[in-house]
Amino acid sequence: GAVVSQHPSWVICKSGTSVKIECRSLDFQATTMFWYRQFPKQSLMLMATSNEGSKATYEQGVEKDKFLINHASLTLSTLTVTSAHPEDSSFYICSAQTTSGTVGELFFGEGSRLTVL
Amino acid sequence: AQSVAQPEDQVNVAEGNPLTVKCTYSVSGNPYLFWYVQYPNRGLQFLLKYITGDNLVKGSYGFEAEFNKSQTSFHLKKPSALVSDSALYFCAVRDPVDQTGANNLFFGTGTRLTVIP
Numbered sequence: 001g002a003v004v005s006q007h008p009s010w011v012i013c014k015s016g017t018s019v020k021i022e023c024r025s026l027d028f029q030a031t032t033m034f035w036y037r038q039f040p041k042q043s044l045m046l047m048a049t050s051n052e053g054s055k056a057t058y059e060q061g062v063e064k065d066k067f068l069i070n071h072a073s074l075t076l077s078t079l080t081v082t083s084a085h086p087e088d089s090s091f092y093i094c095s096a097q098t099t100s101g102t103v104g105e106l107f108f109g110e111g112s113r114l115t116v117l
Numbered sequence: 118a119q120s121v122a123q124p125e126d127q128v129n130v131a132e133g134n135p136l137t138v139k140c141t142y143s144v145s146g147n148p149y150l151f152w153y154v155q156y157p158n159r160g161l162q163f164l165l166k167y168i169t170g171d172n173l174v175k176g177s178y179g180f181e182a183e184f185n186k187s188q189t190s191f192h193l194k195k196p197s198a199l200v201s202d203s204a205l206y207f208c209a210v211r212d213p214v215d216q217t218g219a220n221n222l223f224f225g226t227g228t229r230l231t232v233i234p
Contacts, residue, residue, distance in 0.1 A: 004160070006160070009158075034221065041227075041229075042226065042227070043207065043224045043225060043226040043227050044161075044207070044224045046221065049221065091158075093160050093161070095160075095161075105151070105163060105166060106163075106222060107163070108153070108160035108161040108162070108163075109160045110159055110160045111158065111159060111160045113158065
C-alpha cells in the first residue's frame with residue numbers, strides 16, 4: 001500500500017528556533033498533502049492543504065507566516081515552524097492522497113512530536 | 118457544512134465480546150465516510166470506507182461498519198474484540214458536494230477503545 005513517511009518523529013528545540021518537518025510519499029506521487037495538528041486527547045485539526053507547485057491553503061486561524069509549508073515536488077512537503085514557542089508543542093501529522101483517484105482515501109504519516117522548551 | 122460526531126470519548130469492552138464505536142455525521146449531500154485507527158504516537162491507519170453501494174462495509178483487522186442513511190450513522194463494529202484493538206478510533210466524512218478540489222476529510226473527536234483481557 002501507499003506509504004507516507006514523516007521525519008523527524010520526535011524533535012525538541014529551544015524557544016525561538018525554527019523546526020522543519022518533512023512529509024514524503026515513498027511509493028506514489030501526491031499532488032496534495034495535508035498538515036494536521038493534534039493536541040492530547042483531541043482530534044486532528046487541519047492546518048493547511050499543500051499543493052505541489054503552488055502556495056498552500058491555510059485554514060482559518062492558522063498563521064501562514066509561522067507555519068511555512070512548501071510542496072516542491074510530488075513526493076515531498078515540508079512544514080517549518082518558525083520561531084517556535086512552547087505553545088507550538090504538539091503532534092503534527094501529514095497525509096497525502098494518491099493521484100490514482102481513490103476517492104477520499106488518505107495515507108497518513110507516522111506523525112512528528114514537537115516539544116518546544 | 119460537514120461535521121462528524123463521536124458521542125463516546127471512551128469505550129471499554131471485554132476481550133472476545135462484540136464492540137461498537139459510534140459515529141454520526143452531517144453533510145449536505147451523500148457522504149463519503151471513513152474510519153481510521155491511531156495507535157500511541159503514531160499516524161492514522163485506514164480501516165474502511167463507504168462511498169456507495171452495500172451499506173455494510175468490511176475493512177481491515179475484522180472491522181466492519183454499517184452506513185445508515187436514515188439515522189445518519191456509520192458505526193464501527195467488530196464481532197469479537199482483541200486486546201490489540203485497543204487504540205484511538207476516528208470517524209471522518211467528506212462531502213462530495215464540496216468542489217474545492219481538496220480531498221479533505223473532517224474528523225470526529227475520536228473514541229478511545231480499551232479491550233480488557
